[in-house]
Amino acid sequence: MSLQSSELVLNADGSIYHLGLLPEDLAQTVILVGDPRRVARITEHFDNVDLKKQKREFVTHTGYFRGKRITVMSTGMGTDNIDIALTELDALVNIDLKESRIKEGSVSLDIIRIGTTGSIREEIPVGSFITSEWAIGFDGLIYYYKSDDILNTEISEAFIKHTGWASNKAMPYVVKGNEYLIDKLSSDSTIKGFTGTNIGFYGPQGRVLRAGIPDPDMNEKIASFNYKGHAITNLEMETSGIYGLSRLLGHRAVSMNVVLANRATGEFAENTKEPVDKLIEYSLERIAK
Numbered sequence: 001m002s003l004q005s006s007e008l009v010l011n012a013d014g015s016i017y018h019l020g021l022l023p024e025d026l027a028q029t030v031i032l033v034g035d036p037r038r039v040a041r042i043t044e045h046f047d048n049v050d051l052k053k054q055k056r057e058f059v060t061h062t063g064y065f066r067g068k069r070i071t072v073m074s075t076g077m078g079t080d081n082i083d084i085a086l087t088e089l090d091a092l093v094n095i096d097l098k099e100s101r102i103k104e105g106s107v108s109l110d111i112i113r114i115g116t117t118g119s120i121r122e123e124i125p126v127g128s129f130i131t132s133e134w135a136i137g138f139d140g141l142i143y144y145y146k147s148d149d150i151l152n153t154e155i156s157e158a159f160i161k162h163t164g165w166a167s168n169k170a171m172p173y174v175v176k177g178n179e180y181l182i183d184k185l186s187s188d189s190t191i192k193g194f195t196g197t198n199i200g201f202y203g204p205q206g207r208v209l210r211a212g213i214p215d216p217d218m219n220e221k222i223a224s225f226n227y228k229g230h231a232i233t234n235l236e237m238e239t240s241g242i243y244g245l246s247r248l249l250g251h252r253a254v255s256m257n258v259v260l261a262n263r264a265t266g267e268f269a270e271n272t273k274e275p276v277d278k279l280i281e282y283s284l285e286r287i288a289k
């Protein structure tokens, strides 16, 4: 059965709707970043870049780093964009776009996020690299898919109880990254973390400028949660969606984040370029190994 054109949406040149990419534009190793300008900061390290495309916030470069073909793509901010990015990346390898049919067998991508984050622990300072072993999603995206089999409800139920999580917010979900990629990207220079993914940067991460929030102690409650050694380390806006959809679609994913904010001490990196560049260089080295 072929997919209707309202479901699998293609552009006039046959490329996938939001990413604007054709299957041949994509490598099997994909680096995802939030910030569109970070794409060139990664591919400036490449031996060559043979493809550059942009549609909306999705900037894509594909080229070679030490002989390995890699695609680098920006997702913009938030798991709503991750829904689009992951679904369309998967369609590029697992759906025959010309025939609008799901292919037999499936291709697994290696997906590595290189992002920025806020630590909720004093002992994880600005500049630290966190490899997310687990993610807890406060965004609710995964509940729009059949996802019971990939979620760890034991940890999320303990978290909901510990924090007194309000029932008018999306129910937190817990999902693991890919062990092979976590090991590949981890070293003495990284901390293995449990990353909280929020649906915003301000209120959802407990920041108050002018609008008040109902639970000002939430970050302390999140920081004091420890279930059988599972303690949350940092907050950002994409990892749970990447881990959840990668598991559902059969891809391997790891999320690397450099700490720009320390929410426990109230500090923010004076210079954001240097720590991000260091994480880029570190991650490329590990990916190429």
Ligand SMILES: O=P(O)(O)O[C@H]1O[C@H](CO)[C@@H](O)[C@H]1O
Pocket (backbone or CB within 6 Å): 033, 034, 035, 076, 077, 078, 114, 115, 116, 117, 201, 236, 237, 238
């Ligand atoms: O630096 P990126 O990859 O965008 O990641 C973090 O930075 C943005 C917020 O400033 C969010 O997207 C968050 O996840």
Ligand SMILES: O=c1cc[nH]c(=O)[nH]1
Pocket (backbone or CB within 6 Å): 116, 117, 118, 119, 201, 205, 235, 236, 237, 260, 261
């Ligand atoms: O505190 C922070 C820093 C970067 N990105 C986030 O989402 N939060």
